[in-house]
Amino acid sequence: MGIKLSRKTKRFREYVLFFIKKRSFKLYKIIISIFSLFKFLNKKFKKKSYVKSSDNLNDINNYEYKKTSQNNEDGIIEFIFNKIGLKKINFVEIGFDFYQNNSLNFFGKVNKGLFIDGSENKVIKLKSIITLLYPFKNINVVKKFIDKDNLNSIIDDHFHNDDEIDFFSIDVDGNDYYLLENLKVRPKVICIEYNFWYGPDVKCSVPYDKNFIWETGSTYSGASLNSLCELAKRKGYYLIALESHCVNAFFIRSDLKNNFEIIDNIKYFRTPKYHPIDEIEKRKKNLLENKKINFFK
Template sequence: MSGGFKGFFQRLGRIGSSRHKRRIHYIKAEMVGLRRQMAVTLELAGGAEARRVAALPPRTPLSETEFKVYSQFGDDGIIQYLISHLPAVPTFVEFGVEDYTEANTRFLLAHNQWRGLILDGRPDLDAVVAAQGLPMLYDLEVRSAFITAENINDLILGAGFSGEIGLLSIDIDGNDYWVWRAITCVQPQIVVAEYNAVFGPDRAVTIPYSPAFERSQAHHSYLYFGASLRALCRLAEEKGYAFVGCNQAGNNAYFVRQDLSGSFQVVSPEAGFVDSRFRESRDEQGRMNRLAGAARLEAIADLPVADLESGQTIPLRDLRSR
């Protein structure tokens, strides 16, 4: 036998390897096809839900409008309800999107055909989103950048967005308050901003500003980030927005520009506050320990927050004594 047993097994290995590669390619193609079919099914169901919430009367509580297609919780429904009662400008900016498979604006992109900009700190964002085919199918700009209060306006303007837009979605697990405060280049009709329910409903507090802030490095629990609902409501009022409620999961707050808010039920921070329903905390070894209730605040009680009403920086534990 030419080449002996060694050559025979090498040739057999090459044949097996070739078949294995073809099999992997086939499986990947099947998975892409399945994902596309699932997306079509989801978007068809989402379209029916979008028509349902669009037919709801003005001043409907946001809790009655929720449904999920691409959002993490029921935010797709809330957004569809809000835009159905506005002369909405069909553009959005969202930052803090991770790989954009789960985001507040993806249904706007796919269902409503809005033009959009997404930003995230992950360096491979463009490649990840391109692999999903989105920039070829839709009018979507993608930018990788670590977002700060100093660079956010340049990032948005550099992508070709300015002036009035339909929606701004903020979820960077850190300097959310400070970055929103810094934005002047766009005037959104609707703002979706993540709040930290662990900080409670009563005080206007946020983490002190640090351009390099990263939630995973700030504290092992992952509970120390962002701003309280009252802090965001305070900032919203300064910027000319009305607070219209939170999602039922207790992580996103919704604001509509005051000149457009007449169709919506405007609520106070006390009435609109929703405590978070999810448990995502970790112990010092990085293991999920799923703290709930007051134990969450106790885990980060010695860390500092900026009290926006007093102008002082205080330990979180002082929130319970004032």
């Protein structure tokens, strides 16, 4: 029997925590910090997973593995960093979970880091973990709903002109395209979530809405891979990896592109094997025809 909680148990737990939070926010923070620490350590000390979820892969996918990332991003990130010789890393990650994100696996090499998310709980939990386990690391965790207007000012508050950002991760399940479009800094590596349900050819995104909140399980989110690749190219970035779970794309800055095979996003577009092709086509048709979508030229 696993350790996953039943829905009834989860609801009861949430009710108790809500009650405690109303009575004593300080006690609430202590309780959720303790439980989050155990969950984090359980994740941290798990063995690497090498399961791939799609075909039509590239050579870089041979380096995939999952440890503290959501999917197999950990292995790809490690390969990229080794390839360009990164020893000390400056990073920004927008959208994260406290025990599972794209930056946890390289904490040991961090020079300066910035996490940003609108969830109070996630921020409390990750802050407490960093304070307890990484007290000497220069890593800030900021509670903020990021939009295209406050993005650059928040980064400027934490990174100076001479602080080159090595790794930048965007995963907000909605306005990802518009954040990348308005990003002023030029990190060496960009990891951004795309929505494979749009298919390989179309260039589109959900319309910009600073208050957009993704509905769990919905296909209506984010931007198509083709739109992000076109935008990245205009900004001087090239596609070098598509993680095999079909969630994240990795781009390298133009001055570093000769270290990697540049990927044709149409030729190597892929979908997860656990979704039948007829299901994908049906849901794609519904998404493109019945939802409000911004189409780009």
